[in-house]
Each structure stands twice: as structure tokens, then as C-alpha cells.
Amino acid sequence: MKRISALILLNLAVSLLLSGCWSRRELNDLAIAVAAGVDKVGDRYRLSVQVAIPGQVASKKAGSSQAPATLYTAEGDTLFEAARRMTQISPRKIYFPHLRVFLIGESMARQGIAEILDFLLRDHEFRTDFFLVVTRGVTAEETLKIMTPLETIPANKLFNSLQTAAKAWSPSKAVTLDELINDLIKEGKHPVLTGLEISGDRNIGQTKENILNIYTPSQLQYSGLAVFKLDKLIGWLDEKDSRGYRFLIGEVKSSVGFERCKNQGKVVLEILKTNTKTKGKIVDSRPEMDIKVYVEANVASVECRGLDLTKPETITELETRMEEKVTGLLESVIAKVQKEYKVDIFGFGEVLRRSHPRVWAKMKEDWNEYYFPNLKTHIQVDYTIRRNGTTGNSFLNELKE
Amino acid sequence: MRYRRKSNQFTNKTQASAKEPPSPAKPESSSSDILNCNLKANLQQIKKMLGNSTDIIIREVPVSGSKEPSIAVIYTDGLADPKEINNSIMRPISSISEGYKDGSSCSSPLDGQHLLDDITSGLKDFSEVQDYTSLLHDLLSGDTILIFEGLNKGISVSTPGWKDRGVTETSAENVVRGPREAFSESIRTNTALVRRKIKDPDLRLETQQIGRRTQTNVSIMFIQGIANEKIVQEVRDRLAVIDVDGILESGYIEEIIQDKTLTPFPTIYNTERPDVVAAELLEGKVVILVDGTPFVLVVPALFVSFLHAAEDYYQRADISSFLRMLRYLSIFISLLAPSLYVAISTFHQEMLPTQLLFGLASQREQIPFPAFVEALLMELTFEILREAGVRLPKNIGSAISIVGTLVIGQAAVEAGIISAAMVIVVATTAISSFVLPSFNMSIAFRMLRFPLMLLAGSFGLFGIFIGVTTLILHLCSLRSFGIPYMAPFAPLIPDGQKDAIIRLPHWLLLTRPRIINKKNMTRRKSTPPEKSRE
Numbered sequence: 001m002k003r004i005s006a007l008i009l010l011n012l013a014v015s016l017l018l019s020g021c022w023s024r025r026e027l028n029d030l031a032i033a034v035a036a037g038v039d040k041v042g043d044r045y046r047l048s049v050q051v052a053i054p055g056q057v058a059s060k061k062a063g064s065s066q067a068p069a070t071l072y073t074a075e076g077d078t079l080f081e082a083a084r085r086m087t088q089i090s091p092r093k094i095y096f097p098h099l100r101v102f103l104i105g106e107s108m109a110r111q112g113i114a115e116i117l118d119f120l121l122r123d124h125e126f127r128t129d130f131f132l133v134v135t136r137g138v139t140a141e142e143t144l145k146i147m148t149p150l151e152t153i154p155a156n157k158l159f160n161s162l163q164t165a166a167k168a169w170s171p172s173k174a175v176t177l178d179e180l181i182n183d184l185i186k187e188g189k190h191p192v193l194t195g196l197e198i199s200g201d202r203n204i205g206q207t208k209e210n211i212l213n214i215y216t217p218s219q220l221q222y223s224g225l226a227v228f229k230l231d232k233l234i235g236w237l238d239e240k241d242s243r244g245y246r247f248l249i250g251e252v253k254s255s256v257g258f259e260r261c262k263n264q265g266k267v268v269l270e271i272l273k274t275n276t277k278t279k280g281k282i283v284d285s286r287p288e289m290d291i292k293v294y295v296e297a298n299v300a301s302v303e304c305r306g307l308d309l310t311k312p313e314t315i316t317e318l319e320t321r322m323e324e325k326v327t328g329l330l331e332s333v334i335a336k337v338q339k340e341y342k343v344d345i346f347g348f349g350e351v352l353r354r355s356h357p358r359v360w361a362k363m364k365e366d367w368n369e370y371y372f373p374n375l376k377t378h379i380q381v382d383y384t385i386r387r388n389g390t391t392g393n394s395f396l397n398e399l400k401e
Numbered sequence: 402m403r404y405r406r407k408s409n410q411f412t413n414k415t416q417a418s419a420k421e422p423p424s425p426a427k428p429e430s431s432s433s434d435i436l437n438c439n440l441k442a443n444l445q446q447i448k449k450m451l452g453n454s455t456d457i458i459i460r461e462v463p464v465s466g467s468k469e470p471s472i473a474v475i476y477t478d479g480l481a482d483p484k485e486i487n488n489s490i491m492r493p494i495s496s497i498s499e500g501y502k503d504g505s506s507c508s509s510p511l512d513g514q515h516l517l518d519d520i521t522s523g524l525k526d527f528s529e530v531q532d533y534t535s536l537l538h539d540l541l542s543g544d545t546i547l548i549f550e551g552l553n554k555g556i557s558v559s560t561p562g563w564k565d566r567g568v569t570e571t572s573a574e575n576v577v578r579g580p581r582e583a584f585s586e587s588i589r590t591n592t593a594l595v596r597r598k599i600k601d602p603d604l605r606l607e608t609q610q611i612g613r614r615t616q617t618n619v620s621i622m623f624i625q626g627i628a629n630e631k632i633v634q635e636v637r638d639r640l641a642v643i644d645v646d647g648i649l650e651s652g653y654i655e656e657i658i659q660d661k662t663l664t665p666f667p668t669i670y671n672t673e674r675p676d677v678v679a680a681e682l683l684e685g686k687v688v689i690l691v692d693g694t695p696f697v698l699v700v701p702a703l704f705v706s707f708l709h710a711a712e713d714y715y716q717r718a719d720i721s722s723f724l725r726m727l728r729y730l731s732i733f734i735s736l737l738a739p740s741l742y743v744a745i746s747t748f749h750q751e752m753l754p755t756q757l758l759f760g761l762a763s764q765r766e767q768i769p770f771p772a773f774v775e776a777l778l779m780e781l782t783f784e785i786l787r788e789a790g791v792r793l794p795k796n797i798g799s800a801i802s803i804v805g806t807l808v809i810g811q812a813a814v815e816a817g818i819i820s821a822a823m824v825i826v827v828a829t830t831a832i833s834s835f836v837l838p839s840f841n842m843s844i845a846f847r848m849l850r851f852p853l854m855l856l857a858g859s860f861g862l863f864g865i866f867i868g869v870t871t872l873i874l875h876l877c878s879l880r881s882f883g884i885p886y887m888a889p890f891a892p893l894i895p896d897g898q899k900d901a902i903i904r905l906p907h908w909l910l911l912t913r914p915r916i917i918n919k920k921n922m923t924r925r926k927s928t929p930p931e932k933s934r935e
Contacts, residue, residue, distance in 0.1 A: 024747045024858075026772060027765040032758065054762035097751030098758060127751060156755070 037140025188349020265304025482562025748861030
């Protein structure tokens with residue numbers, strides 16, 4: 001009896017080892033993809049993958065001759081096919097979980113991105129924490145060829161600079177895959193993505209020369225927001241409008257604004273905290289939006305004379321003028337989108353759906369065509385200046401000619 | 402002639418009187434085992450039993466001028482103290498024999514009993530022996546045996562004279578704060594060390610000889626009223642059935658009496674510290690002392706006691722709580738670090754932060770082996786180094802560390818056989834495993850590392866999960882003398898948590914561990930110290 005049970009145990013143990021190491025991949029069998037881009041070439045997808053070369057990235061020896069990353073490109077009828085075709089040129093199988101950014105070429109974005117998003121969501125190798133970006137006026141493939149200083153891997157530079165720009169400077173919006181898909185399936189909201197441009201000379205940007213000097217001839221730069229109608233790109237918001245957009249959806253964490261003084265010069269204010277509340281209401285069977293924006297700011301710099309910051313009246317006046325300015329900014333972006341794009345990227349429909357679901361059910365068919373372009377908005381900004389920074393009145397007041 | 406006849410008569414009488422009380426255990430062997438009245442026959446029998454061993458000294462001393470020897474002094478050279486024998490045995494005998502010589506004219510009867518009384522009146526520590534078995538046992542334990550012509554019993558005088566190492570500093574369980582003394586090889590010294598700490602009349606000591614040939618003294622020590630009577634009886638029972646020819650270390654006893662043999666975990670605690678033993682006695686545990694070793698066994702042993710150091714109770718409660726948590730963390734590191742590294746770097750690379758992944762991947766670029774083989778190589782090398790360090794004489798021990806750091810730390814990495822990250826993992830594991838105060842517990846975890854690494858190498862985190870689950874189930878199934886090994890975690894005893902992962906201040910530890918004995922649990926009055934001072 002004991003022998004039999006021992007034999008059974010032994011067999012079980014051996015069978016464990018036989019199946020063992022299934023799906024095992026050593027670190028040096030991985031081609032770690034850090035950025036990917038899709039463009040459309042006719043009917044086919046062209047997938048470009050930027051693969052980091054760990055030895056070059058983490059090497060202790062400075063000035064190695066090889067580039068920190070390499071680009072593999074393959075075409076296919078489907079994205080998955082293109083990804084697998086890549087093994088023909090790549091010595092290792094591409095490993096996607098560490099993808100930082102996924103670039104969508106502008107031409108591709110105009111034709112619709114929904115089909116490729118399903119692949120990204122379904123495949124187990126993709127984590128959903130990478131940022132999606134639309135390349136503006138350039139293909140995704142070309143963007144991935146630009147060398148970047150400071151961050152040796154361009155993908156890392158793209159990821160980090162989008163993250164910091166979204167935090168400290170408001171026009172960029174860091175969108176991850178799950179957020180994008182959420183926006184897509186919401187009835188009363190349409191997605192936006194940040195745009196990416198190549199500034200300067202692209203041809204130099206693709207060579208090592210780009211990072212040899214202190215001056216970098218060609219840079220990857222985020223600019224504006226891409227407006228989508230469902231999954232199709234229909235236009236762009238410039239920097240000012242992008243800021244207004246992010247104010248409206250309450251995403252601004254920190255930013256900078258200024259106001260002109262009475263005499264020449266400007267007062268610069270650092271925004272510390274914002275809070276936006278949007279409420280929908282029905283007036284005369286027409287929807288209206290109440291938007292309350294609360295902004296908290298510090299005085300960051302005073303570039304004019306004769307401003308007495310020690311007086312409360314000055315602060316109050318400054319606050320009032322800033323309130324007007326922000327209101328103007330918000331109104332202009334709403335007006336622009338209402339007029340030009342006729343697509344509700346602010347999620348006003350979503351707000352209405354939550355507060356008045358029955359009304360929304362009737363309106364949703366004509367929301368983008370009729371109700372949204374004619375939507376009345378009441379914007380109320382509450383701008384508070386908290387502190388003056390490390391000094392009181394500006395020394396500029398004391399300057400005498 | 403006259404004497405002999407007389408003494409014969411005398412012995413007949415005593416034999417008759419000796420038969421009146423019930424005779425000892427084996428009546429059929431008693432005829433050959435019991436000493437007879439003839440000195441020569443007795444000596445012959447002893448010599449026969451000991452096979453003329455050269456370290457057995459037999460001195461025959463004639464008394465009262467007679468040429469025939471009438472007293473024999475027997476002792477083991479080296480075990481008995483010759484000075485002591487001269488002073489307290491030989492000298493009185495010679496003076497007595499002088500006296501008898503003087504009185505020979507008075508024809509005073511020379512009977513053995515008289516002589517015995519005369520001699521023993523000057524002795525401090527002696528006992529009577531009546532059979533060969535106990536005579537030989539005493540003789541081989543270092544006592545000096547005196548047998549008399551015409552008397553069917555002898556006396557054994559305690560004359561310990563062997564070299565004892567004495568009470569020295571602890572070598573295995575060091576503390577920053579706390580007593581420095583450690584047990585030594587002599588059981589008498591050891592019991593004295595405990596008695597000095599607990600001056601309680603209820604402290605009981607029961608001694609028996611175990612080992613057919615070594616006849617090793619094994620003592621059970623417990624505090625009557627605090628210790629669980631059932632556990633004490635269980636210890637007695639388990640010790641009683643031991644039948645081996647030799648007990649050379651408490652490890653022999655530990656292996657024979659432990660509950661479950663198929664486990665890497667020790668279910669009996671051992672210590673060389675008298676203060677630990679005293680603390681365990683006060684918690685109601687039973688202590689087994691074995692002659693010839695400074696390591697004393699404590700039962701029942703709980704898993705948590707292996708993670709507690711003596712110092713935990715001497716340092717402030719917050720310090721010791723922190724140190725204990727550190728130890729719990731270290732078990733997990735020493736058990737899991739290499740397997741986690743193997744699992745994550747071969748199966749779950751997505752779990753690593755990107756920068757770290759690049760770092761690890763660049764180190765692994767040139768490594769020819771899979772991570773699992775790499776880990777196995779390094780861990781084995783470390784275990785070999787550690788073992789070599791233990792066995793080497795102290796003055797060449799430093800060579801090991803040089804070889805270790807050079808070979809493992811540098812050369813292997815530079816040669817591209819091992820990645821630098823693996824060296825860090827192995828080193829962390831090694832250091833963590835040394836944090837455990839108990840050697841046999843830390844080696845248990847070190848052994849279990851290897852199957853876990855195998856599981857990690859074949860199934861990744863899933864394998865580790867299976868392994869750790871099995872391990873926890875196994876730990877929960879263990880019992881030490883009927884007490885659940887994982888108490889107070891499984892079964893969960895809320896009161897026991899006061900002294901498990903953390904240690905509360907002494908004035909909050911009001912009760913003894915409930916799991917050991919439910920009776921007499923109160924340790925102290927339940928007033929906090931500030932109040933009791935008011």
C-alpha cells in the first residue's frame with residue numbers, strides 16, 4: 001500500500017516537471033517594445049515597434065556606438081498579423097507589456113481607430129496603462145525614428161513628458177486605453193487625444209547627430225488636442241482651446257495664467273488647484289448647463305509697476321479680472337466646438353443623461369446635430385488668490401529712473 | 402579463620418534479614434546481582450564484569466593488622482578525584498585500621514558493619530549499594546566504591562573529579578542585553594543554573610538513565626502547578642519507551658520523542674541559555690536536560706518561539722516588537738526571495754517597473770543559463786560556503802569569506818556566468834536567513850527554498866503560491882506534544898497575539914499562554930505600574 005502510494009506520488013511529481021517551464025521566457029529572450037505606432041497604407045496596417053536595447057539603455061559605459069532602441073516595421077491585413085510578421089526581422093519575439101505609448105498616425109485616425117483598439121484591449125500582453133497619442137501631420141513610423149536627449153529611449157521621453165505636461169501645463173491630456181474606450185462608449189461624450197508633432201528638421205532628428213550637441217535640432221513635441229467624433233478624427237484644438245477644454249472637464253491640476261496690469265506689464269498667476277462642477281437643467285424644454293469653476297492660484301511673478309499686493313482690494317480686483325478672463329476662455333472653446341465640430345467632447349450629454357435620463361433618452365438622437373450646438377451654458381468662475389509667493393510688493397515699484 | 406567463620410555467620414544473618422523486605426525487581430537475577438559477603442569473590446566478579454579495564458583502580462586495604470585485605474576501594478581513574486579519595490577515604494581507613502590494630506589485643510570483634518559505620522561517619526556524600534548493577538553504574542559515573550569483607554553491601558562515595566568546561570559564555574544564541582552564561586556539558590551544573598534562577602519549591606526535577614550502554618542521565622524539569630500535568634506525563638511516557646544503546650546529545654532524544662518525523666521544522670525547542678529555560682518553565686513548559694550536552698530541550702515548542710529571542714524580553718517592548726516584525730519579514734525573504742526573482746524574471750516580466758526591467762535584462766544579456774539554473778548554482782554555492790565556514794577552524798575561517806566574496810561576488814559576475822542582480826538576491830537571502838535566532842529553524846527555511854525555486858522555475862508565481870499554501874497547511878497540521886504548532890495563529894488565540902508578532906510590555910502580559918495549560922494562568926496583578934505606585 002505504501003509502495004503504491006509512493007509510486008503514485010512520484011508519478012505526479014514527474015508529470016509536474018514534464019509540463020514545467022511552459023510559457024517561460026528568459027529576460028534575454030525578450031524584445032521589449034516601448035512604443036508602437038500604427039499607420040494605414042491603403043487597406044493594410046503598418047505597425048512600427050520601437051524596441052529598447054537593454055544593454056545600451058542600462059549600460060554603465062558611456063558613449064556606446066549603438067542606438068538605445070531599434071525600430072521594427074511590418075505590414076499586415078490585421079494588426080496582429082503585422083505584429084507576428086515582425087518576427088521575420090526581429091531576432092526575438094516582441095514583448096508588449098512594457099509599452100509606454102501607442103501612436104496613431106493622423107491618416108489612420110481620420111479613418112477610425114475602433115478596430116485596432118479591440119486588439120489592444122483583448123491581447124493579454126498589452127497592459128492598459130500606456131498613453132495613446134495621435135501624430136499630427138506626420139506618420140507614426142516617422143515619429144518613432146526621432147532620437148531624444150536626456151531620456152535615451154524616445155518612448156520614455158514621450159511617456160514622461162506627456163505625464164508632466166498634463167500635470168504641470170494644462171493643454172495636454174494623458175489618455176490611457178481604458179479611458180479612451182470609456183469615452184468612446186459613453187453616449188454623451190466623445191473622446192479627445194493629445195497630438196504629437198515633430199518640430200525642426202526631421203532628417204537630422206533621425207540621426208545620432210540630433211543628440212550630439214546641446215542644441216537639439218529636432219524635437220518631439222505635444223501640441224493641442226485631437227477631436228474625435230466617435231472613433232474618427234475630425235479636427236484639432238489649439239493650445240488655448242485645449243486649456244479651456246481641460247478646465248471644463250475639471251482636469252487641470254496646475255497651470256499658469258496671466259493678467260495685464262493697468263499700466264504696461266503682466267501679473268503671472270500659478271494655478272494650484274481647480275475644481276469644476278457641471279450641472280444640467282431643463283429650461284423651457286431645452287437643456288442648459290451650469291458650469292461652476294473654482295480656481296485657486298498664487299501670485300507667481302509681477303512684471304509691472306505700481307501694483308500694491310498688500311492691499312486686499314488689489315487682490316480682489318485681480319481675482320475679478322481673472323474670473324472674467326477664464327470665463328472668456330471657456331466660452332470661446334465651447335463656442336468653437338459647437339460651431340466648428342458639432343461634437344460633444346465635454347461630456348455635457350453625459351451630465352444630462354445622469355441628471356435627466358428621460359429627457360436624455362429623447363434628445364440623444366439629435367444631441368450632436370441639434371441640441372449640443374445650441375446648448376446654453378452659464379459659466380461661473382470663482383478665482384481665489386491665496387498667497388504672494390516669497391515676497392510682498394514687487395521691487396519694481398521701487399525702481400526709479 | 403575465626404574472623405571468616407564469624408563473618409560468615411554474620412552474613413548469613415544479614416542475608417536472612419535482607420530477605421524480609423520485598424526483594425528488588427528481578428528476583429531470578431538477584432542471586433548473581435546481589436553482592437555477597439566474600440570480599441574476594443566480590444572483587445573477582447567486578448573484575449570479570451569490567452574485563453580488567455586499566456583505568457579501574459582497585460586498592461585492597463588490610464585492617465587491624467590482618468594480612469588479608471578486608472576493605473577494597475575501587476574507583477575509575479580520571480573520573481574520580483584522587484586527592485579527594487586520599488583525604489576523605491584512605492586516610493580515615495588507615496586511622497581506623499590503626500585503631501583496630503591497637504585494640505587487637507582487646508580482641509574487639511571486627512565486623513564489616515561496624516567498620517562501615519566508622520568510615521561513613523566522616524563522609525559527606527555517600528550511598529549504599531547492594532547490587533552489582535548500581536555499583537558499576539556509580540563506579541563508572543565517577544564515584545568511589547568501598548566494599549567490605551564480610552558485608553554483602555558496599556558504599557559509593559561521591560568523588561567527582563573529571564574535568565568540566567565550566568560555565569562559559571553563550572556561543573550560539575548571543576544577545577546584546579541579557580545574561581551571558583550558557584549551559585555546560587555537566588547536567589548537575591545545568592540544573593543548578595536553572596535552580597539559581599527559579600527558587601521555587603515547586604520546581605521539580607526527575608532523573609532517569611537512558612541508553613543501554615551510555616546510561617546517560619536525562620532529567621525532566623517542570624514547575625508543579627504551572628506545567629500541564631498531561632504534557633509532563635506524556636514526556637515521561639515518551640522517555641520511558643526509549644531503547645537505544647547510546648544517548649550522546651539531546652538531539653538523539655529530540656529525534657526519538659518528536660511528534661511527527663516527516664517534517665523539516667523542529668517541533669522541539671533547544672537552547673543553551675539558562676534564562677530561556679527559566680522563562681519557558683514559567684510559561685508552563687517542560688524541560689529535558691541531557692548529561693553531556695549544553696543544549697537543553699523544551700517541549701512543547703511552538704513555531705513562534707523559534708522566532709523569539711531571549712533578548713525580546715529584556716529590551717523595551719517597542720524595540721523588541723520592531724525586531725520581531727523584522728524577523729517575520731526575514732523568514733519570508735529567506736524563503737521566497739530567490740524563487741520570486743526566478744518567477745518574475747522568467748514568467749511575469751510585466752510586473753517589473755520598466756526601468757528595472759531594462760536593468761535586469763541588460764545584466765542577463767550575456768548569461769548562458771536560465772534564471773532558475775543561475776539561482777540554483779548561486780544558492781548551492783552559498784550553502785557550501787556557509788557549511789565550510791562552520792566546519793573550518795576559526796583561524797582559517799576568514800579564508801572562506803575572501804574566497805566567497807571574490808569568487809561569487811566578483812569573478813562570477815565579471816565572467817558573465819551569473820548576473821549581478823542574482824548575487825544581490827542570494828546575498829539578501831543569506832543575510833535574512835541569519836536573522837532567525839534559532840539555527841534549526843533557519844536551516845529548515847533554507848532547505849525549503851530549493852523546492853520553492855523549482856516550483857517557481859516551472860510554474861512562476863502560481864507555483865510559489867501552491868508551494869507556500871502547502872507549506873502553511875503542513876505547518877498547521879504539526880503538533881508538538883499535542884499542542885498545535887502554529888498557535889496562537891492557528892488556532893487563533895486573541896490573547897496570544899500579545900506576545901507573538903509583537904511583544905506588549907510586561908505589565909500587560911497578565912497571563913501565561915493559554916494553549917499550554919488552562920489552569921493557573923495568572924502571571925501578575927492586573928494593575929498598570931503607574932497605578933500600583935500611587
